Amino acid sequence: MIILEKPYVSEFLQKTVAELQIPVLATEFSKSLLHAGEMNLVENDLFFSTLKAAKDQLLYTNSENSIELLNRNCPELQVAKNVNYFKDKSKLRKIFAQLNPDVWYRTCTLHELDAIDVSALQKPFVIKPVRGFASIGIHSIHHDSDWTPALHAIKKEVKLMQRVFPDAVVSLNDFLIERYIEGTEIAIDAYFNGSGEPVILNILTHLFGSKSDMSDRLYMTSDEIVRKYHDPIVAYLEEIAKLTDLRHFPFHLEMRQEPNGQFVPIEINPMRFMGFCVADVEYYFYGINPYEYYFHQKKPNWDTILASRSDKLYGMFGIDIPKHLDKGRIHFDYEKFIAHFSKVLFHVKFDYTILPVAIYLFAEVPKNKFDEFEAILYSDLSEFIC
DSSP: OEEOOSSOOOHHHHHHHHHHTOEEEOOHHHHTSTTGGGSEEEOHHHHHHHHHHOSSOOOEESOGGGHHHHHHHOTTSHHHHHHHHHHOHHHHHHHHTTTOTTOOEEEEETTTGGGOOGGGSOSSEEEEEEEOOTTTTOEEESSGGGHHHHHHHHHHHHHHHTTTSOTTTOEEEEEEEEEOOOSEEEEEEEEEOTTSOEEEEEEEEEEOSSTTOOSOOEEEEOHHHHHHHHHHHHHHHHHHTTTSOOTTEEEEEEEEEOTTSOEEEEEEEETSSSTTTGGGHIIIIISOOHHHHHHTTOOOOHHHHHHTTTTEEEEEEEEOOOTTSOGGGOOBOHHHHHHTOSOEEEEEEOOTTTSSOSEEEEEEEEGGGHHHHHHHHTOOSGGGBO
16 A cells, blocks of 8 residues: 655656556545556545554555654554654654664754854764755754854755645754764665565665765665675664564665764654655666565565676766755756766656755766766756856
8 A cells, every 4th residue: 555645756656556556545646646547546534444454554655745644544553653653863863772872962943053052062963853854954063163054054944845845744843963973874775574574675875075965966876885785784674673563664764884883873764765756766776666576575686686787886866956046046957967977867857946856867877987976976066057
């Protein structure tokens, strides 16, 4: 069963849902989708009564906008409890204190930020919304002088985002301040199967242009990246599975591996894989349809998959407009940006005046051509903006 909600459902996901005839909650939004006529749409009462009656029902959503629907219709279900268990980052820190006791944190409200004495806080640290999405409202503070610009940016983001995402998805009223975690940032899509065993569908490293960069500019993968991290991440997920009942549970996890090898979770996005169209990279990069793998409880044969990709690098680029620019007064040249890449696998354009992203693009290069990716990672994007 699946709940399709705003702000965006990729055509790939729509076609998969239609082909597999997965029951889709019939909402105003899902009925408006391009492939709605091919879908197995189920009205609200029947959808949730079926979900409640099933012993081990598989549930997925493309967007956390559906959290409110889940809490309103079936808050007693384990899946709803798991969603709320992981969505709040301050609660998440309490949960994972058992695995990462040395990660300090504190919470505060938006109104309390102005009164914080930043010189008294251990640096570097990161400030982020307690409930957030993508890189909205996230800033790293390495020096006292970083604080005032960060506060200014946060207040600007509050005004922009409160009309785009519901409070259950992005709340810029409560913030988490925590130790800046050094090390490689890793993003995965995975699910726990009926036995509570983790199944990994994707492993990406999140690259940054600088220490202060908190954007989604570049996520990258390769056979080497998957082989290096797969088994250690499985072992770590097995520890997470001991904390609560996570059977039949899909999720997107972002974490860092510190120099000592320890994994520290940054966030877990429950009941879904990567947002917008980004979970589709599994298909474009590995030939894996993540939605089919979850609903049919399939496990990738990584040795076979990676054998044919040993000479490739794959990059996912999430491009937002630099925060200091007035989005209403600039033009982003989508075609010039797309033309930068020698092999584009997929792209989708967004209205950056409304949403926090201008374009998502998936690209492939030979391993010796990383400079093509690197050029965008370190670009100020001025060549694409006028």
